[in-house]
Structures are given as C-alpha cells and as structure tokens.
Amino acid sequence: MTFLKTLSIAALTTALAAPSIAQEVTLRFQHFVSPKSANPTYFMQPWADKIEKDSGGRIKVELYPFMQLGGKAPSQYDLIRDGAVDGGWVIPGYQPGRFPEAEAMELPFMVTKSGEEASVAAWKFTQKYLQDDFSDVHLIAAHMHGPGxxxxxxxxxxxxxxxxxxxxxxxxxxxxxxxxxxxxxxxxxxxxxxxxxxxxxxxxxxxxxxxxxxxxxxxxxxxxxxxxxxxxxxxNLYFIWAMNKESYAKLPDDLKAVIDANSGEMASAWAGRAHDQGDVTGKAAMEDAxxxxxxxxxxxxxxxxxxxxxxxxxxxxxxxxxxxxxxxxxxxxxxxxxxxxx
Missing domain, CATH: 3.40.190.170 (Bacterial extracellular solute-binding protein, family 7)
Structure with a gap:
C-alpha cells in the first residue's frame, strides 16, 4: 500500500511537471557576420538574453554566426521559411528582384545617417507595404544600418x-x-x-x-x-530579423507574448541603434590604423x-x-x- 501510494504521488508529480517541461524551448537563430560586429554585439545577443530573461529561462535563443547551420547568406530567407533554422537575419536585397518594394527604402539618399531613425521608418514602411512579401515568415524587426x-x-x-x-x-x-x-x-x-x-x-x-x-x-x-x-x-540596406512561422506558432501563448513584446518598432529601432554604436568604434579603428x-x-x-x-x-x-x-x-x-x- 505504501509502495502504491508512493507510486501515485510520483506519477502525479510527473504529470504536473510535464506541461512546464514541454514548454521549454531552444530557438536557433543564424546570421552571416562576425559575432563581434555591431548587430550581433549590440542587438542580437542582448535581444536573445532579454528573451531568456523575460521568459523566466523557458526560451533560450542560440546564435550561430557565419551561417554555421548551413546555407549561404542569400538563401537565409528560405532557410527560415522552410524551418532549416528557427530564425535569423536576412538582407532581402541579396535576392535581387524578389522583394522589389523593399528597394524603395534603399534608394540613394533616402534615409538619414542615423541607423535608429532609418529603422523606425523601415518598420513603418514594412507595416504598410511589405506584410504580404514576408507573409511566410514571422517578422520580428525590420531595420537599416548607419551611413554607407x-x-x-x-x-x-x-x-x-x-x-x-x-x-x-x-x-x-x-x-x-x-x-x-x-x-x-x-x-x-x-x-x-x-x-x-x-x-x-x-x-x-x-x-x-x-x-x-x-x-x-x-x-x-x-x-x-x-x-x-x-x-x-x-x-543604405534593408534587413529583417525573422522567425520560422511554425517555430513561433507552436509556442504557448505566454511565450509568444514574450517574443511579441520584443518585436516591432521597438526591436527595429534597437537594431538600428546597434549599428550606430558600431559605427563609432568602427570609424575610430580606421582612424587608429x-x-x-x-x-x-x-x-x-x-x-x-x-x-x-x-x-x-x-x-x-x-x-x-x-x-x-x-x-x-x-x-x-x-x-x-x-x-x-x-
């Protein structure tokens, strides 16, 4: 009887714990530059850390530089769409002609030299014109860099x-x-x-x-x-930070809310600001040389x-x-x- 009671308690404990265990997830995001460059340093890694903190540790975002999970930079959008990776950094312009409306943001002398300002504009433009273009991924941010x-x-x-x-x-x-x-x-x-x-x-x-x-x-x-x-x-150059739609859809609602709270104009401005920060140190390095x-x-x-x-x-x-x-x-x-x- 004692054995059965112990077994029942153990089973109940396991059952109660199961949903929590099932909701823990690791998301693999990929990009194509050095982890020491500005966007990974000042946006991607802090964003990943904030997602983990805001989710109480239930979401872990792993970042893979230099396309370590496979593929080439121009194929990044399709890798995310097809679920080869959970998410990543995309330059739509690497596939000329595929996303023609996005090119409007990249035209000569279109944006200011502030990556943050340009990125806020990019997000607003994306909301109005590019939702259909990127409908087969889950969009987190749309941003631009500093002066080219x-x-x-x-x-x-x-x-x-x-x-x-x-x-x-x-x-x-x-x-x-x-x-x-x-x-x-x-x-x-x-x-x-x-x-x-x-x-x-x-x-x-x-x-x-x-x-x-x-x-x-x-x-x-x-x-x-x-x-x-x-x-x-x-x-300037237009970027998106995006997730595979299924990877996002299978998250429980409270974890989707964590992603959502770190998406949109706020995340876009953050990504643009990362480039502004990097421009200061990058220019100084060229001067020092x-x-x-x-x-x-x-x-x-x-x-x-x-x-x-x-x-x-x-x-x-x-x-x-x-x-x-x-x-x-x-x-x-x-x-x-x-x-x-x-």
Whole structure:
C-alpha cells in the first residue's frame, strides 16, 4: 500500500511537471557576420538574453554566426521559411528582384545617417507595404544600418569623376545602380565575400558601413574611407530579423507574448541603434590604423545626389511597369523618414 501510494504521488508529480517541461524551448537563430560586429554585439545577443530573461529561462535563443547551420547568406530567407533554422537575419536585397518594394527604402539618399531613425521608418514602411512579401515568415524587426560609404585602396574619392572605372562592391540593386550611374564598375556580392575579393584584386573597394570595417579588416585591405556631405546616407540596406512561422506558432501563448513584446518598432529601432554604436568604434579603428578619412564636398555631393535622383526616377519607371505604385512607395518612404528625424 505504501509502495502504491508512493507510486501515485510520483506519477502525479510527473504529470504536473510535464506541461512546464514541454514548454521549454531552444530557438536557433543564424546570421552571416562576425559575432563581434555591431548587430550581433549590440542587438542580437542582448535581444536573445532579454528573451531568456523575460521568459523566466523557458526560451533560450542560440546564435550561430557565419551561417554555421548551413546555407549561404542569400538563401537565409528560405532557410527560415522552410524551418532549416528557427530564425535569423536576412538582407532581402541579396535576392535581387524578389522583394522589389523593399528597394524603395534603399534608394540613394533616402534615409538619414542615423541607423535608429532609418529603422523606425523601415518598420513603418514594412507595416504598410511589405506584410504580404514576408507573409511566410514571422517578422520580428525590420531595420537599416548607419551611413554607407566608400572604402577603397588608394586615395579617397573627391569628385564624381573619381568613380569612373573603379571596381566597387555593392550590396544591393539600388546601390549597384548608383555606382554604375557614377561611372564605377559595380560588382554585387554579399558581405562575407568582400575581404577576399579585395585581397585578390577582384574589386578596388566597395560601399559598406563603418561598423563592419574592423571585422572585414578594411584597416588592412583599404587605405581610404569616404562619406558624402549632409545628413542623408549615400545608400543604405534593408534587413529583417525573422522567425520560422511554425517555430513561433507552436509556442504557448505566454511565450509568444514574450517574443511579441520584443518585436516591432521597438526591436527595429534597437537594431538600428546597434549599428550606430558600431559605427563609432568602427570609424575610430580606421582612424587608429592611420587610414585616410574623407568627406566629399557639399558641391560634389550635390552632383551625386542629382545622379541618385535619376536612379530613383528610373526605378519608379521600372517598378511602375511591373505594376507597382512606385511613386507612392518612394513618397511614403520619404515621409516615414521625415517623421522619424529628431
């Protein structure tokens, strides 16, 4: 009788504990850069830590850099959609033409040089225009980085004519369109391929942020870093932080609420702010290396802006032919950026 009573108590204890055990989950998120770069340091890891804390330890988010769980950076969206990973960081522009509406946020001189401000605008734009585009993943954040600038071997850029014939890496279709308009030979490639392309002379340089410079060894592989004048960024890149829909759906409601509370405009601004933080240290590292830090004059920047406006108008024409209300996309993107300016 004592044995049966003990067995019954043990069974009851196990039954009561089972739901709690079943609700503990590990989510595997993947990205394609160094864990020491700005977004993983100032957003991804703190976000993962906050998810674990807010869930009372019931959700653990594991971060895998350099695509350690498999696949290449351009395939990240599909890896998340198909459940190869639970979530991760995506640059939609790595698949040119697939998410054309998102390109509106990446057009030349569209956003300010504040990653945080640009990211708030990106989230608002996403809410209005991109819900259908990303309907097969669970969207957590949509954000942008800080100012994109030109990093190259040799002397800095001083005028538009200096771009002529340069082989420059571009991360997205709008960026490569602008480089071509300025006379450069644009070479589209994801960020992991950039250092090797530089070291082998495949490219003379490229456009990317300050914050990525140290992890890509641009202090060693390039000599100069050139930004444009004014408050607007030469170019920018649109990102999403997303989950597999099934991974999200199978969470109990209280754990879904934890993800939800760390999603949206708040998370988007946080991700953009991470790039702003990284830009400060990245620029300092290039200065400490003795590289040339330069800014194109106001007059030459105005010439580049005029070329950028041509790229934008050509984009509007192209996308209108594809059936999009492209001018509305551009006008709303500009409106959201203006609303977010501090």
């Amino acid at each position: 600038l030109v990093h190259k071997k040799g002397d800095p850029i001083e005028k538009v004519e200096d771009f002529k014939g340069l082989k420059l890496r571009g991360p997205s279709r709008p960026a490569t369109l602008l480089l071509k308009e300025m006379g450069a030979i644009s070479v589209g490639m994801p960020v992991p391929a950039f250092p090797e392309a530089l070291s082998k002379g495949v490219v003379d340089g490229g456009v990317i942020t300050w914050e990525m410079s140290p992890s890509l060894k641009l202090d060693e592989l390039t000599d100069s870093h050139t930004d444009v004048a004014g408050e607007k960024s030469l170019y 003795g590289n040339t830090i330069a800014q194109i004059s106001v007059e030459e920047t105005a010439r580049i802006q005029a070329l950028g406006e041509k790229v934008t108008e050509d984009w509007i024409t192209e996308m209108t032919k594809r059936g999009l209300d492209a001018r509305a996309l551009v006008e709303d993107a500009r409106r959201f950026v203006a609303e977010g300016k501090s």
